[in-house]
Amino acid sequence: MSSEMYYIGKAHWGSILQRWLEKYTILAPQAQKGGLFLKSVTTENISSIVYEEARPVQPLKTFLFPSLEEVAGKDFQPEKPWLFLNVKACDLKALSIFDRAFSGEFTDPHYQHRRTESVFVSSDCTQPWSTCFCTLVGGKPYAEVGFDLNLSKIWDGFVIEIGSKRGSALLEGYDEALKEMVKEEREALEKMRRECTQRVDKQNKKFSFSKSHKEVVSKHWESKVWQKHAETCVECGACNHACPTCHCYFLDDVTRKAFVKLRGWDACMYSGYAVTAGGGTPRPQLFERFRNRYLCKFKHLEENYEMIGCTGCGRCIEGCQGEIDMRETLKDLSMS
């Protein structure tokens, strides 16, 4: 664990948030019908921010890579920077895929601007949802890298870990509020993390296997498991759209404005996804598109960006109209 860890009491925390509000649009999980949603924090709703539990309904891409936006036409206009509060480890990790996909030889100015201007304050999961499976895919229910600040809710305050210079700057002027972490707090933190990890492990025990995910998806091209699990798929694309790492997009010029181009989320589960002008497609059958999604997650993305495209957030399971559970598909494949 990093040495830059402090304990901060509830009273000081409120004033820190107030100060951040002056500079940033704070987006934090709040409970509403249907679950936790990332909502803009105001002085009025500041007390209903949820620090605990697990990830919200929306992935971060909803903000950083919106479902439809203008990418060519007028020059890019920067927005007021965002501060994402209580980002969970699975969602933070997913950004690494976006970082790789939208940089390099051709850098996307829209994503990059939002990504570099935004602040990420993560917080530990305390209670996984039934669909959570981060530990099955190499994750943990708390963040160790990638955050500016990380919060662990302990008793009536937080253990706060500084992860970047920007994070350190966010706490400037609050030296007196930051207490050196004492043994009891460290122990409470470790216990909380250990227990949450164990809960995730326990609820996923029946889905675990020893082979690598890449091996499991790539060695069973001909398996009947694909057809079996794709049977209830209604091709709605919810798994794609809810996924924090899915970033396939289409470009659209039918904008009634010459040289103005829109970019929108596409979904590889849609039958038209890879159809060419001549009508051909490499994946005419549903199970082929279903199989492709798993191959993309666990093989292709890994080969492109050295990390698998799944962080175990469980949104694809939660959002599936056909009650398809990725964990079951993978387990079935591992045994076939």
Added chain:
Amino acid sequence: MTNKKKNPYKSQKAVIQEIKRETQGIKTFVLKPEEEFSFHCGQFAELMVPEIGEAPFAMSSPCYRPKLLEFTIQNVGFMTSRLHKMKEGDVLGLRGPYGNGFPLDDYNGKEILLLVGGVGFPPARALLYSLIKEKSKYPRISMCYGARSPEDIVYKYQIDDLKKEIDFHITVDKAESNWKGHVGVVTTLLDKIKINLKNTLAVVIGPPIMMKFGTLKLLEVGFRPRDIYLSMERKMYCGIGQCRHCLIDHYFICKDGPVFKYEMLKNLPDIWE
């Protein structure tokens, strides 16, 4: 050149200088881009019909002529049907060039055999211009070209000149009795020509079904997978390795390709679809 500061989705303007009718459904568009458009043969560009759509096309003009580009395009879909209605003087969007292009350094000193079908001729023509310009580097340049019918042959006005420069063979799948040339799919030409297997590289460009059977035939003739180069095609939006539509396994056709050695693809499933 680094593209880091440029918005990669923005197109430059390109004016249609001339439109040549090649066949019933194929036209060649001669474009003058606002800015010089330097490229390697085998690379492609995203052409945009304003307010309609964008699609990838390989340049068919010589890469040593970056101020005036040619694209030979078949009318097959939403975007190309609108493109075919455009007139000289109209403005298109153009961005690129994208993709790797043909690795001419690898071809140095080799005999080059092009196996080409249908509208695979446009990128093949860009390659031919480059090969012919430095003809002394290549002991022999041959091309086997197959079209559906005599009416579907593109660049008819250039074929006599090409025959003076390279070993050029042509066939059609079907023809009326007034066609004096060879009839049969393009792979049948391979039985007619002499191939020095020890020092020949093959380049295959055409529609998927032709690419498949062309490659299988080349293997049967004795080519090694590493000596066969394929120019691949799939649905594509961005052209810059982001949107993921063109993936063959983990390879981006737009970035890692469109030119691949068959060696790289041979063990991957579904490469011909």
